[in-house]
Amino acid sequence: MASSSVWVGNRGTVKDFQGINAGKDADDIRKAIKGIGTDEQTLINIIPQRSNAQRQLICKEYKTAYKSDLIDDLRSDLSGNFRHLMVSLMRHPALFDAKLLRNALEGSGTDEPTLIEILASRNNCQKKEILLAYQTAFGRILGDDISSDTSGDFKKCLLLLKEGTRDENPNVDENLAKSDAQALYQAGEGKWGTDEHKFIHTLCLKSISQLRRTFEEYRKMCNKDIEESIKGEMSGTLEHALLAVVKCVKNTPAFFAERLWKSMKGAGTDEATLTRIMVSRSEIDLQDIKAEYKKLYGTSLNQSINSDTSGDYRTTLLKICGGD
Numbered sequence: 317m318a319s320s321s322v323w324v325g326n327r328g329t330v331k332d333f334q335g336i337n338a339g340k341d342a343d344d345i346r347k348a349i350k351g352i353g354t355d356e357q358t359l360i361n362i363i364p365q366r367s368n369a370q371r372q373l374i375c376k377e378y379k380t381a382y383k384s385d386l387i388d389d390l391r392s393d394l395s396g397n398f399r400h401l402m403v404s405l406m407r408h409p410a411l412f413d414a415k416l417l418r419n420a421l422e423g424s425g426t427d428e429p430t431l432i433e434i435l436a437s438r439n440n441c442q443k444k445e446i447l448l449a450y451q452t453a454f455g456r457i458l459g460d461d462i463s464s465d466t467s468g469d470f471k472k473c474l475l476l477l478k479e480g481t482r483d484e485n486p487n488v489d490e491n492l493a494k495s496d497a498q499a500l501y502q503a504g505e506g507k508w509g510t511d512e513h514k515f516i517h518t519l520c521l522k523s524i525s526q527l528r529r530t531f532e533e534y535r536k537m538c539n540k541d542i543e544e545s546i547k548g549e550m551s552g553t554l555e556h557a558l559l560a561v562v563k564c565v566k567n568t569p570a571f572f573a574e575r576l577w578k579s580m581k582g583a584g585t586d587e588a589t590l591t592r593i594m595v596s597r598s599e600i601d602l603q604d605i606k607a608e609y610k611k612l613y614g615t616s617l618n619q620s621i622n623s624d625t626s627g628d629y630r631t632t633l634l635k636i637c638g639g640d
Contacts, residue, residue, distance in 0.1 A: 417434060
């Protein structure tokens with residue numbers, strides 16, 4: 317299986333559990349799910365409190381000891397949002413994303429928001445692992461599935477993003493920032509019609525640091541943010557994709573804070589989005605997402621989860637979230 321290191325940042329809320337005994341954890345989980353009834357509290361005390369790398373060790377120990385797949389056993393023993401959350405936590409991050417992408421593409425209709433969220437926010441190394449996990453798990457090529465399920469400029473944008481070929485040079489070329497800002501202006505605001513290809517190519521391939529500088533130059537030149545121009549010049553799924561890319565370039569934790577807020581505000585909760593983000597960012601930048609959430613919405617992520625979810629699902633999410 318792919319490495320865990322590219323999926324671990326230094327601003328996560330979930331860390332390696334000190335003094336882990338994977339064999340004992342496997343035994344305790346087995347006891348909790350076998351027999352009559354389920355000891356949910358034991359699962360909550362173990363699974364969200366271990367890092368993903370440690371969960372993979374627990375899966376191995378479980379398989380060796382019980383000749384059974386832990387994820388399969390959790391799936392058959394648990395139900396609802398709690399089951400979905402626990403199973404998601406147990407998957408390797410690359411396979412977790414690969415499965416999300418496959419679900420977004422297969423069947424009737426396409427889940428564009430999930431495609432956009434994953435492909436706009438993952439870095440080059442993570443995307444390389446996702447491509448491999450997708451092919452290994454499903455015997456299919458992600459690019460082929462995107463091609464057959466999407467169309468037009470939106471398809472071009474996703475195909476470019478999924479390659480994981482964004483420039484990673486941290487140095488900024490001031491002259492290039494000015495000329496790129498000028499080119500983006502001329503591709504949109506400065507002409508009749510829009511050259512979507514110029515936007516796609518620049519936003520999907522230029523380095524994060526270079527784009528941040530380009531956006532500053534663009535604002536000086538046009539007296540408006542790049543997002544405003546994208547909203548005015550584009551529509552539909554391409555607009556949503558490019559806005560997500562810009563938000564991730566500017567401030568990835570703020571992008572996820574907004575997604576979390578939208579998943580819980582108003583009537584009903586979008587548990588799929590809530591679970592996906594809490595699991596996928598728990599070891600990368602969830603601390604920063606929590607800070608952005610509080611800054612943007614004046615309430616803590618903990619408080620929102622507490623008031624918007626219930627039961628074992630809520631308890632597990634709060635464990636992942638950590639304190640205020």
